[in-house]
Amino acid sequence: MFKFMLAPIEDMTSPAFRTICYRYGADLTFTEMTRVESLAKGNKSTWSKITLKDDTPTEIQLMGAKEYNFKKFLSQFSPSKGFKGFNINLGCPNPKVIALGHGCAMTRRITKTQKIVNIIKDYNHIVSVKLRLGLNQQDKQRKVYLNLINAVDADYFIVHARHGAQSYFDKADFSVYEECVETGKDIIANGDIKTKEQIQFLKSVNVKGAMIGRAAIVNPTIFNELKGNKSPSLQQVKEEFLKLSEQYQEAPKFVKNVSKHLAVSPNNFLSL
Numbered sequence: 001m002f003k004f005m006l007a008p009i010e011d012m013t014s015p016a017f018r019t020i021c022y023r024y025g026a027d028l029t030f031t032e033m034t035r036v037e038s039l040a041k042g043n044k045s046t047w048s049k050i051t052l053k054d055d056t057p058t059e060i061q062l063m064g065a066k067e068y069n070f071k072k073f074l075s076q077f078s079p080s081k082g083f084k085g086f087n088i089n090l091g092c093p094n095p096k097v098i099a100l101g102h103g104c105a106m107t108r109r110i111t112k113t114q115k116i117v118n119i120i121k122d123y124n125h126i127v128s129v130k131l132r133l134g135l136n137q138q139d140k141q142r143k144v145y146l147n148l149i150n151a152v153d154a155d156y157f158i159v160h161a162r163h164g165a166q167s168y169f170d171k172a173d174f175s176v177y178e179e180c181v182e183t184g185k186d187i188i189a190n191g192d193i194k195t196k197e198q199i200q201f202l203k204s205v206n207v208k209g210a211m212i213g214r215a216a217i218v219n220p221t222i223f224n225e226l227k228g229n230k231s232p233s234l235q236q237v238k239e240e241f242l243k244l245s246e247q248y249q250e251a252p253k254f255v256k257n258v259s260k261h262l263a264v265s266p267n268n269f270l271s272l
Contacts, residue, residue, distance in 0.1 A: 007213030014254035025223025036064035085126030104164035156186035
């Protein structure tokens with residue numbers, strides 16, 4: 001079955017927003033990016049990022065590179081209702097993150113990535129990998145993303161079809177998906193997905209699903225629309241989100257960040 005997923009977006013994909021997207025067609029949601037080092041240290045605010053408030057199907061996205069931090073965190077972690085596994089971030093293009101050898105820089109660190117995947121699997125959790133096409137155009141041309149997909153034994157791979165030097169103003173390159181699928185691994189597409197025609201193309205090349213981020217913040221019912229299902233007005237959906245945010249006592253930043261984008265022109269959201 002082709003799956004629709006809500007992408008992790010920092011300071012936006014809160015429990016309330018994830019639940020709203022699940023109500024309106026998302027099959028799986030993801031927490032915002034969480035630094036495993038802070039989890040290993042027991043930082044309370046970081047642990048709150050991975051606290052699930054209901055049974056909305058959710059994967060927890062982790063970023064880091066030190067194996068002992070993953071081991072320490074996992075020794076303390078207990079799954080709750082709604083938990084569907086972990087996702088490893090190999091896609092963040094932030095220069096400060098890359099300087100630490102995290103995010104996009106991890107696309108070159110195949111052995112390190114496999115070790116982290118193995119650690120998570122040792123605890124019997126599903127583990128997926130979200131990656132860009134490398135750090136830059138040269139990495140893309142060298143097909144470092146294919147090298148990683150071929151070599152790493154994750155349950156599936158979410159491929160954001162841009163490299164790390166590209167911004168959201170640059171068009172995602174859908175031509176890479178066929179070769180990704182040819183690896184024999186399960187591939188999920190990510191980047192600029194918002195039309196039924198795109199979904200039809202992805203299905204035609206045997207991609208297993210689509211992850212949607214910015215378009216979902218503007219319109220959380222996009223998952224239903226792409227499935228051909230009806231949804232209520234965006235104003236009603238916004239009211240549901242605000243009510244749920246209050247129920248879950250969410251930080252004001254989540255309410256503010258989602259509210260200012262929900263039901264506005266997608267062109268106003270390109271800077272994210």
